Amino acid sequence: MRIVGMMSGTSADGIDAALCEIDGAPPKLQVRMIRALARPYPQPMRQRILDACRPETGRVDSLCRLNVDLAEAFASVALEVIAAAGLTPDQVDLIASHGQTVWHQVEADGHVSATFQIGEGAVIAERTGITTINNFRARDVAAGGHGAPLVSYADWILLRHPEHWRAVQNIGGIGNVTFLPPLTDSSSAPLAFDTGPGNVLIDAVVALLTGGAQTYDRDGQMARQGRADAAWLEALLRHPYYERRPPKTTGRELFTSDMAQSLLADGQARGLGPNDIVATMTALTAHTIADAYRRFAPAAIGEAVLAGGGSRNPTLVGMIASLLAPAPVLTHEALGIDSDFKEAMIFALLAHETWHNRPGSLPALTGASHPVVMGQITPGRNFPRLTGRA
Ligand SMILES: Nc1ncnc2c1ncn2[C@@H]1O[C@H](COP(=O)(O)OP(=O)(O)O)[C@@H](O)[C@H]1O
Numbered sequence: 089m090r091i092v093g094m095m096s097g098t099s100a101d102g103i104d105a106a107l108c109e110i111d112g113a114p115p116k117l118q119v120r121m122i123r124a125l126a127r128p129y130p131q132p133m134r135q136r137i138l139d140a141c142r143p144e145t146g147r148v149d150s151l152c153r154l155n156v157d158l159a160e161a162f163a164s165v166a167l168e169v170i171a172a173a174g175l176t177p178d179q180v181d182l183i184a185s186h187g188q189t190v191w192h193q194v195e196a197d198g199h200v201s202a203t204f205q206i207g208e209g210a211v212i213a214e215r216t217g218i219t220t221i222n223n224f225r226a227r228d229v230a231a232g233g234h235g236a237p238l239v240s241y242a243d244w245i246l247l248r249h250p251e252h253w254r255a256v257q258n259i260g261g262i263g264n265v266t267f268l269p270p271l272t273d274s275s276s277a278p279l280a281f282d283t284g285p286g287n288v289l290i291d292a293v294v295a296l297l298t299g300g301a302q303t304y305d306r307d308g309q310m311a312r313q314g315r316a317d318a319a320w321l322e323a324l325l326r327h328p329y330y331e332r333r334p335p336k337t338t339g340r341e342l343f344t345s346d347m348a349q350s351l352l353a354d355g356q357a358r359g360l361g362p363n364d365i366v367a368t369m370t371a372l373t374a375h376t377i378a379d380a381y382r383r384f385a386p387a388a389i390g391e392a393v394l395a396g397g398g399s400r401n402p403t404l405v406g407m408i409a410s411l412l413a414p415a416p417v418l419t420h421e422a423l424g425i426d427s428d429f430k431e432a433m434i435f436a437l438l439a440h441e442t443w444h445n446r447p448g449s450l451p452a453l454t455g456a457s458h459p460v461v462m463g464q465i466t467p468g469r470n471f472p473r474l475t476g477r478a
Pocket residue numbers: 096097098099100101102259260261262287290291303304305306307308395396397398400401402
């Protein structure tokens with residue numbers, strides 16, 4: 089099937105779209121990316137998303153409109169990637185849209201009671217004519233799971249190493265890891281959870297420090313010129329989230345831009361300059377990842393494979409590599425997968441599985457009581473052809 093997968097993550101930096109050709113069934117699922125593109129949000133749209141993610145600034149009327157306006161943006165990016173591939177919408181079978189998470193409700197005992205992704209499927213199906221699957225996380229949450237990390241199921245299908253345990257680490261707004269047993273090991277289960285902040289705190293302090301002129305630490309330049317403050321870092325690592333046992337997930341609800349305000353004040357009170365503050369935030373992400381491996385990896389890791397925007401930050405990657413040494417740290421390119429579009433591609437894969445009435449999750453990964461077939465299907469004009477009921 090030809091499927092457009094689309095993702096907008098907690099960074100709220102923009103929409104990633106990947107048009108993929110997907111065939112077969114697990115464990116022999118074949119995925120080929122035909123064309124991919126990323127469209128950053130214009131600043132006002134990004135601000136509307138960030139406002140929607142905070143109870144202090146989110147409003148139901150704004151949320152209601154954003155649900156539709158974001159879907160319009162998703163629909164046009166879908167049409168754009170299809171055109172860029174030299175195809176027409178009637179040559180595409182499905183659209184898979186993760187949408188934008190605005191809230192992920194983690195209760196005090198760590199279980200997830202609700203999660204909310206917006207970007208109305210009806211609008212996407214209406215504008216493109218293509219049958220659309222969205223709202224992937226809700227069913228897993230309904231089955232008692234965290235609704236996350238969803239990418240891990242595809243890691244399990246696609247990325248197990250023949251002989252050694254592999255850590256597949258995404259560094260988006262939040263960091264998440266999947267520990268995968270080797271193919272030779274048929275008895276061990278994979279394990280996945282959110283490691284903590286990925287880029288979210290780095291981005292937020294950079295935005296504050298530059299008065300909004302920069303939204304992230306491009307190529308890790310600020311962090312590279314600064315020095316992480318050891319005492320402050322140690323204090324930050326005492327956040328209770330890091331010790332909590334997996335399965336566990338988090339989001340902007342715990343690691344917020346408000347947190348960045350007070351972090352900045354802390355750093356300044358410690359007499360640190362802007363680069364040192366950014367370096368400390370970068371070290372926090374690196375240490376939380378390495379600590380999570382030490383605490384929770386089911387076995388010694390043969391290698392770590394990074395994806396997501398954080399894998400484009402050489403200062404962050406360098407810190408992670410030195411903390412995980414001697415285990416090598418690679419990016420997904422080493423496995424023939426584009427790091428930037430991995431998540432978009434994987435939502436295409438999950439939609440493919442949903443269409444074939446197969447689950448897209450494992451209880452070991454999300455904590456649900458059973459594997460679930462995920463998402464909601466909105467029929468497009470191609471629905472009769474897809475179902476053979478033309
Ligand atoms: N060249 C780069 N240098 C440093 N950081 C980068 C670079 N490219 C991307 N990033 C970081 O990656 C983030 C976006 O990552 P992404 O994987 O899209 O996250 P999400 O899934 O949360 O949207 C940006 O906000 C930025 O922090």
